[in-house]
Amino acid sequence: MKKIFNKINTLQWNNGALEMLDQRLLPSRVEYPRFESAAEVANGIRSMVVRGAPAIGCAAAYGMALEALRLQAQPHDAFFAGLARADALLAASRPTAVNLFWALKRMRTRLDSLRGAQPPGIAGALLVEAHAITDEDVRLNQAMGQHGAALLHDPMRVLTHCNAGALATAGHGTALGVIRSAVAAGKRIAVYADETRPFLQGARLTAWELMQDGIPVTLIADSAAGLLMRRGDIDAVIVGADRVAANGDVANKIGTYGVAVLARRHGIPFYVAAPLSTIDAGTACGDAIAIEERPAAEVTGHGGTQWAASGVGVRNPVFDITPAELVSALITERGVTRTPDGAKITALLR
Ligand code: MRU
Numbered sequence: 001m002k003k004i005f006n007k008i009n010t011l012q013w014n015n016g017a018l019e020m021l022d023q024r025l026l027p028s029r030v031e032y033p034r035f036e037s038a039a040e041v042a043n044g045i046r047s048m049v050v051r052g053a054p055a056i057g058c059a060a061a062y063g064m065a066l067e068a069l070r071l072q073a074q075p076h077d078a079f080f081a082g083l084a085r086a087d088a089l090l091a092a093s094r095p096t097a098v099n100l101f102w103a104l105k106r107m108r109t110r111l112d113s114l115r116g117a118q119p120p121g122i123a124g125a126l127l128v129e130a131h132a133i134t135d136e137d138v139r140l141n142q143a144m145g146q147h148g149a150a151l152l153h154d155p156m157r158v159l160t161h162c163n164a165g166a167l168a169t170a171g172h173g174t175a176l177g178v179i180r181s182a183v184a185a186g187k188r189i190a191v192y193a194d195e196t197r198p199f200l201q202g203a204r205l206t207a208w209e210l211m212q213d214g215i216p217v218t219l220i221a222d223s224a225a226g227l228l229m230r231r232g233d234i235d236a237v238i239v240g241a242d243r244v245a246a247n248g249d250v251a252n253k254i255g256t257y258g259v260a261v262l263a264r265r266h267g268i269p270f271y272v273a274a275p276l277s278t279i280d281a282g283t284a285c286g287d288a289i290a291i292e293e294r295p296a297a298e299v300t301g302h303g304g305t306q307w308a309a310s311g312v313g314v315r316n317p318v319f320d321i322t323p324a325e326l327v328s329a330l331i332t333e334r335g336v337t338r339t340p341d342g343a344k345i346t347a348l349l350r
Pocket of ligand 1: 201
């Protein structure tokens, strides 16, 4: 059975395996390596074959289903022990995006409800759950898109940072989903894409993704955003999120905080689009969110080319925290929450 979710397929289920678009190769090559175990999926997440908070969650859910299918001939105890190892392996793949842990918890809950069943039946049910998580993600993004599109005027020039599009989700996207929905509603939206150093999600992914859909996009160096805002060339900023704390602070791709500060300085609205599964009610504020630090090689060069001196000291934190006070509105599948704070987040989750 082949299950495809969108025009740009970030991930697809094909004949007993998960195929994921290798985002490290974009935009030069479109390749779908196959993943057949939780260990392979965990490697794919760690090495950025798949990235973006919701997409990581979907991949992890499939990782659990794949492991269950792989171990279904094992005795009951060995089967459950193997799935516990798979869960731990996937949970250790990346630390910041809470959707990973949200999806694993949902798979665990399903697994717990099936304790009395035989492994082949459980494996089938876990695959159905992974499909459901992925289908739901597309629907939630479309709902978010509808709500968020109302915030965008016609015409409008919108800056985005990183890639919060179809490539970061099972389809449609969060921040880019809002833009897609606004364009579908007939609004003329022109996007400025920050290149997003050091991994270049903006240059390699967002620009390519928007070009696939014929949405006007202009690529800028991250450091050009301030000048463009000062000149009046940007009307709004919209980004996704990897985790939203209980007080509304937002963890997103490194550089987002700087963009939010600039937007406030220039009186430009700063919108965050994220599903409820990105809200972590158990984390009080942004400073409590684990910020992933990735290899120095991502800063000293790219794609096999090194431009910095060998041996130079490097820090590579790949996410930052934007305080809630800088967020004009949080867009979720439930609607638009203006000036989010702890009380509004609590109400949203009720
Ligand atoms: O390191 P990445 O590429 O996984 O980081 C992705 C982001 O920061 C996205 O903006 C975020 O996950 C939102 S995706 C809908």
